Amino acid sequence: DQQVKQNSPSLSVQEGRISILNCDYTNSMFDYFLWYKKYPAEGPTFLISISSIKDKNEDGRFTVFLNKSAKHLSLHIVPSQPGDSAVYFCAVSSGTYKYIFGTGTRLKVLA
């Protein structure tokens, strides 16, 4: 039973447009949420995070939104660039486990 779900295995977006990646979780005890980006043959790279006391966090082109009542996390990338093409993982933590990861969404930004 997956506690963290990324229901879209892939997403294609035109360069310059917004990319929205979604993540759903089941346990309300999770208190920290992160997004990682992964290129082939490399380990995941930390992108942005948010704690459960906030509902939004921005870092440049990247914004993470947290809807605790819906147990939903999203990552917005605006504007999308070809270099953003990668696999994006959401991860949640409750302190008991370091992270539980989603299965990833492959983003392709078309030039």
Next chain:
Amino acid sequence: KAGVTQTPRYLIKTRGQQVTLSCSPISGHRSVSWYQQTPGQGLQFLFEYFSETQRNKGNFPGRFSGRQFSNSRSEMNVSTLELGDSALYLCASSLGPQDYEQYFGPGTRLTVT
């Protein structure tokens, strides 16, 4: 500052053998976690070490074990390899167990034949 390093990067083993993977964390980082990545399951948490002690363990059989040395370097061992153990094994380090931000190494690609 050097990143997390993992050795070897690629490994081919036969079913029934055992394997040891190594991870050197970022200098100053004392917490090391291990993950298994497979195409169908994504990244799954194996275990976390801090101060040479295992703090948390994921839902993996006892064939998977690890340890951490006094210099924070960590090794994980898989005994009696099965075909299903073929995966990318990722190590991540953080300053300490309360630090949420982990930094990943490039991984070791293990193929079991």
